[in-house]
Amino acid sequence: MERHQGDEMTLPVWDNTTAQEIIESLASEPGALLPILHALQERFGWICDDAVPAIAEALNWSRAEVHGVLTFYHDFRRSPPGRHVLKLCQAEACQARGGREVTQRAQQRLGIELGETTADGTMTFDPIYCLGLCASGPAALIDGAPVARLTAERIESLITKALT
Amino acid sequence: MTVRLFVPGDMAAVAVGADDVALALRVAATKAGLAVQIVRNGSRGLFGLEPLVEVQTASGRIGFAGVAATDVPALVAADLFEGSNRHPKCIGDPGDLPFFRRQTRLTFARCGLTDPQSLDDYRAYGGYLGLERALAMTSETLVETVKLSGLRGRGGAGFPTGIKWDTVRLAPAAQKYIVCNADEGDSGTFADRMIMEGDPFVLIEGMTIAAVCVGATLGYVYIRSEYPFAIAAMQRAIQTARAAGLLGTGVAGSSHAFDIQVRVGAGAYVCGEETALLESIEGKRGQVRAKPPLPAHIGLFGQPTVINNVLSLAAIPFILAEGAEAYRDFGVGRSRGTMPIQLAGDLRNGGLFETPFGVTLGALVDDIGGGTASGLPVRAVQVGGPLGAYFPNALFDTPFDYEAFATRGGLIGHAGVVVFNETVNMAAQARFAMAFCAVESCGKCTPCRIGSTRGVEVIDRIIQGQDRAANVAVLEDLCETMKFGSLCALGGFTPYPVMSALTYFPQDFGAVAPQTETVG
Numbered sequence: 001m002e003r004h005q006g007d008e009m010t011l012p013v014w015d016n017t018t019a020q021e022i023i024e025s026l027a028s029e030p031g032a033l034l035p036i037l038h039a040l041q042e043r044f045g046w047i048c049d050d051a052v053p054a055i056a057e058a059l060n061w062s063r064a065e066v067h068g069v070l071t072f073y074h075d076f077r078r079s080p081p082g083r084h085v086l087k088l089c090q091a092e093a094c095q096a097r098g099g100r101e102v103t104q105r106a107q108q109r110l111g112i113e114l115g116e117t118t119a120d121g122t123m124t125f126d127p128i129y130c131l132g133l134c135a136s137g138p139a140a141l142i143d144g145a146p147v148a149r150l151t152a153e154r155i156e157s158l159i160t161k162a163l164t
Numbered sequence: 165m166t167v168r169l170f171v172p173g174d175m176a177a178v179a180v181g182a183d184d185v186a187l188a189l190r191v192a193a194t195k196a197g198l199a200v201q202i203v204r205n206g207s208r209g210l211f212g213l214e215p216l217v218e219v220q221t222a223s224g225r226i227g228f229a230g231v232a233a234t235d236v237p238a239l240v241a242a243d244l245f246e247g248s249n250r251h252p253k254c255i256g257d258p259g260d261l262p263f264f265r266r267q268t269r270l271t272f273a274r275c276g277l278t279d280p281q282s283l284d285d286y287r288a289y290g291g292y293l294g295l296e297r298a299l300a301m302t303s304e305t306l307v308e309t310v311k312l313s314g315l316r317g318r319g320g321a322g323f324p325t326g327i328k329w330d331t332v333r334l335a336p337a338a339q340k341y342i343v344c345n346a347d348e349g350d351s352g353t354f355a356d357r358m359i360m361e362g363d364p365f366v367l368i369e370g371m372t373i374a375a376v377c378v379g380a381t382l383g384y385v386y387i388r389s390e391y392p393f394a395i396a397a398m399q400r401a402i403q404t405a406r407a408a409g410l411l412g413t414g415v416a417g418s419s420h421a422f423d424i425q426v427r428v429g430a431g432a433y434v435c436g437e438e439t440a441l442l443e444s445i446e447g448k449r450g451q452v453r454a455k456p457p458l459p460a461h462i463g464l465f466g467q468p469t470v471i472n473n474v475l476s477l478a479a480i481p482f483i484l485a486e487g488a489e490a491y492r493d494f495g496v497g498r499s500r501g502t503m504p505i506q507l508a509g510d511l512r513n514g515g516l517f518e519t520p521f522g523v524t525l526g527a528l529v530d531d532i533g534g535g536t537a538s539g540l541p542v543r544a545v546q547v548g549g550p551l552g553a554y555f556p557n558a559l560f561d562t563p564f565d566y567e568a569f570a571t572r573g574g575l576i577g578h579a580g581v582v583v584f585n586e587t588v589n590m591a592a593q594a595r596f597a598m599a600f601c602a603v604e605s606c607g608k609c610t611p612c613r614i615g616s617t618r619g620v621e622v623i624d625r626i627i628q629g630q631d632r633a634a635n636v637a638v639l640e641d642l643c644e645t646m647k648f649g650s651l652c653a654l655g656g657f658t659p660y661p662v663m664s665a666l667t668y669f670p671q672d673f674g675a676v677a678p679q680t681e682t683v684g
Contacts, residue, residue, distance in 0.1 A: 010362050030465060031427075038389075038428055059447075072449040072606075074432035076577050085546060091351030092546055092593070096509030096584045097537075102311030104340035129600070132354035133176045135211040135507065135514025144392065159220065 011045040011080075019051050026059040033069050037076055037159055046077040082095045082117040082124035084123065084162045087141040088155075089115070090127040092132035096150070105152035109159050167245050167666055168220035172276070173204030174361050175393040176354070176533055182235035189217070190437075192240045197639070199655045200245070206362015209275030209516030210263050218258065221247035227258040227396060245651045255461060266532065268494060269518045270502050271475060272355075275362035283404055286365040294484030295458035298373045299418050303333055310480065312488035313424045314500025319345055319436075319473030319547065320501075320577040320653070322566045325480075328359025328470060330461035332378040335468035342383035342422075343445065345397075347429050347436040352508040352580030356474035358516055360387065360394035363478075363633040364401035366391045368424060370477035374470050374486060375422040383422065384464070388440050399426050400444035419659040433550075433604040437652045438471045440606060451606045452652040461588055475504055494520035499565035504665040509546075509582035510536045519564075526560030540585035544593075544669065548577025551598050553664035554590065573664065575657065592634040597661040601604070601654060612655025615646045619662065626673050636673070639666065 007078060012018075019040055026036045036055055040047050070076055070122045088103055103114070110118055110125055117124040133139035136148035140155070142162060150158075165482070171177075171186040186202050193200040207214060215227040217239075226249055228239060235253065242251035249256065258264065267273075278285040311326030325458075332340060344367065348356040359367060372381045387395050403423050405411045413421045432450045434440045440455035442464050463469025479501065483491045491501045493570050499521035505528060507514050512534035529535070529545055536542055544554045553574035555562065562572050570578045598619035605612045622639045626632055643659035650656040666673055 005301065007324075031445050031447035034427065034430060034444065038430070065448075069447065069449050071201060073432050075429075075431035092509040092596070093580075093582045094354040095596070096588070096594075123471060128431075129604075130349060130351045130353075131175070131179075132348060132357040133179055133211075133579070134352045134354055134509065135216070136176050136180060139179060142517055146175050146179035146393075148176060 007143060012043065012050045013053070014044050014050070016048070021049070022056045023051070023055055033061075033066065034073075037070060037073075044080075046080045049078065072120060078131055079133060082121050084143055085126065085141075086121045086123060086127040086159065086162070087126045089129070089131055089133075089139045091130040093130070094137035094139060097137040099138040100148045100153050101152050106155050106159060108109070109156050112152055123159070165453070165684070166201050166261070167193070169200055170205045170218035170225070171202055171281075172207045172216060172219075172651060173393070174207035174214075174358065175391070176211050177207055177214040177216070178393070180214050181232055183216060185215045185231050188233040189235035191632045192236050193245065196240065196256065196539065198245055203276065203279045206275045206280050206358060208258055208264065209272065209358060210258075210261065210513060211515050212513065212618050213255070213258065217244075219244060219247050224257050224280060225259075227255050228253040229255045229456060238278065242547040245673065252298055253538050254675040263515070263517070267518050268502050268520055268562055270494075271359070271366070271478050271483070271504055272363070272516060272518045274366065274541065275358055275516075278363065280364055280401055281404065283365065283408055290485060291365055291481070292369055292416070294481035295369050295373055295376070295410075295416060297484045299416060299420070301441050303377050303379070306373070306484075307333055309488045310377070310483060313491040314434040314495070314498070315476060315479055315491065316458060316499070316566065317473055318366045318475035318479070318503070318578065319438075320575065325476050328460055328472070329374060329377050331458070332380075332468045332470045335461055339382070339465075339467045339469045340378055340380040341464045341467055341469040342371050342378070342380045343442065344371055344383065344385040344474060345436065345438060345441055345471055345475055346387040346391075346394070346474050346577065347441055349389070349424060349433040349436045350551075350565050350578050350580050351544065352582035353578045354508075355504040355506050355516060355579070357394050359474055359478050360391070361397045364397050365405065366409070366478045366481055367398070367474060368401060368405050370480035371424060372410070372422055374472065376415070376418075376420050377470075378470055379448045380470065381421050381423070383424040383504060384445055385424060385425050386427045386435070386445055388435075389431055395426060395428055402426065404474060411663050433600075434604075434606045434654050436654070437654065440652070442469065442471065445489050449606070451608045452654075462618065475578075491547045496520075496522035496563065496565050498569060499567070499584060500546065503564065503576070505564065505579045505581060506673070507533045507581050507583075510538050511583045512537045521563075521683070523564050524560065525555060525581070526557075527562065528564065528581055529560065533581075536583060536585050536680065538585050540587065543586045543588050544584045544665075545592060546582045546593075546661065547580070548575045548660075549580050550597060551575070551653055551660055552577050552580070554593065554668065556668040558668075562656050574660065587652055590665040591623065591627050591645075591674075594662045594665040594673075595620060595627070597658055597665075598623060601658040605654060609649070609651040611646045611649035612651070612658075615642055616658060619646075619658075623662075623673075629674050632674060636666070
């Protein structure tokens with residue numbers, strides 16, 4: 001689960017056979033759907049729509065119900081992320097420590113808005129609401145690794161470092 | 165002799181380079197041919213000190229604050245491994261700092277001091293004494309002890325924990341559950357995270373005592389995905405407890421069976437609401453359930469369920485070990501015991517401050533918190549997360565207790581205190597509160613689902629100066645509807661930050677006559 005800063009996200013391409021194995025290995029758990037979706041995203045970095053009928057079949061749910069859960073939670077991606085993922089905290093405590101400026105600089109450096117991926121697929125830039133680093137903000141996760149005490153200059157250099 | 169070093173493995177310490185520091189220390193020790201043990205402790209909770217390196221000496225621990233990996237050669241040259249206090253980064257025994265000396269740490273007694281993953285350390289500091297006492301009691305005596313302690317739910321609602329337990333205890337069912345709400349989504353809060361990373365066995369022990377009391381055999385800890393370190397720490401500690409016979413069939417040699425599973429959230433703030441959390445564990449959309457029925461009667465998978473916040477459950481081992489009176493004797497009025505308050509935002513001394521109820525907001529911000537880190541004057545303080553009111557300086561005499569905050573139109577929630585300096589635009593904060601509610605609404609009830617989106621639009625019109633008086637009236641009316649018509653606290657409490665911003669800081673919303681920031 002923990003990744004180190006700057007690690008390239010080398011995730012395998014979506015593969016229905018592996019997905020099926022993951023689904024079946026967890027289907028008997030009580031309340032299995034979230035663990036299944038987490039396991040799929042952990043493996044592939046996203047969840048292909050192909051998984052929806054497969055999960056529905058395994059859990060004996062309707063496709064609509066599985067789709068409903070998949071799309072309810074902010075964490076689950078329905079398309080592959082960029083090779084790097086920056087999740088920058090947008091919540092109040094980070095705002096109080098200059099988070100809005102840090103967000104603006106990241107947007108400028110990447111040329112995209114929150115929730116988007118750069119056109120060349122190098123970085124996905126997502127909002128996150130609180131990492132619990134509220135006395136050390138602004139804070140972010142870069143490829144899963146936490147960073148704090150960010151400034152506009154520091155986020156710019158961290159992005160540059162991740163991209164090169 | 166092995167030198168014992170402490171470098172926090174807490175996510176907030178790692179976020180400012182603690183892993184690199186630990187690695188540099190190990191490399192330096194190897195080079196010097198020294199045997200070292202580097203304990204990855206929890207954070208003591210004064211985050212400005214991180215990364216805080218501590219060395220065990222014959223006369224106690226000494227700390228080095230704000231250490232970077234590049235500082236390590238100089239620290240070693242100044243005899244850090246020998247326990248010398250020569251280097252200028254040495255702050256002596258961190259426990260002697262006023263920030264820590266002024267605390268009453270009951271729940272956080274071990275956090276930052278022990279090796280979080282060592283069951284021996286946990287026991288050496290009084291761990292599992294509470295469970296031992298609990299196992300010697302009848303379930304009736306046990307629940308009376310919790311009631312007598314005066315403990316109220318630390319997640320925000322403040323419902324008496326003992327009464328909740330008793331309801332589940334008396335509910336007839338073949339299967340009961342203990343659910344720990346570790347979906348600590350409020351901005352400005354991190355106490356649950358710190359406990360799970362820094363003292364995970366206290367939570368396991370608290371859940372086990374709850375299970376023994378009500379007759380539950382399975383527990384779930386629902387941890388938000390934004391807390392990867394806490395997830396890993398809890399999973400590891402649960403395995404250790406299982407291996408030691410403290411979870412599983414025959415807990416600690418008794419006839420009680422109890423086990424715990426970790427479930428991971430998926431970025432939905434509303435899942436911190438207890439019924440949405442239960443839906444989420446069941447694998448569904450995190451939609452709020454109408455109450456009644458209470459989870460204590462019909463909870464997880466339709467069975468009687470104790471659902472408590474991390475801090476409520478983590479307070480239990482102390483109450484059992486030291487007695488209900490020892491806990492109850494702290495605090496004021498109907499707010500008994502201690503509260504782990506989290507000081508955050510633009511504060512010099514941001515961190516975890518556990519203290520009996522009754523301390524004033526002003527003392528927390530100006531005195532204990534040391535004022536703003538930026539040096540700019542304080543303008544507003546948000547207490548209780550995204551659903552908490554913004555208080556101006558004029559309300560700094562409010563004592564920290566459930567009722568006092570409610571009387572002033574606020575709430576203490578999960579006890580997060582976020583300080584904003586004079587550069588804050590309160591209209592933007594009010595807009596953010598509505599926008600956050602719109603993003604996070606589960607969609608089940610109309611006031612929250614639609615009201616939040618309309619709220620953003622109305623605030624935008626007020627900021628732009630369109631029919632200001634009429635739109636302020638619409639916003640007030642909308643907030644009233646959300647407050648009384650929403651199913652849960654998300655829609656019901658979003659009006660708190662919005663209305664407090666509008667009431668105390670009207671000039672930020674383009675009020676014509678300049679008004680002073682006084683209590684309305």
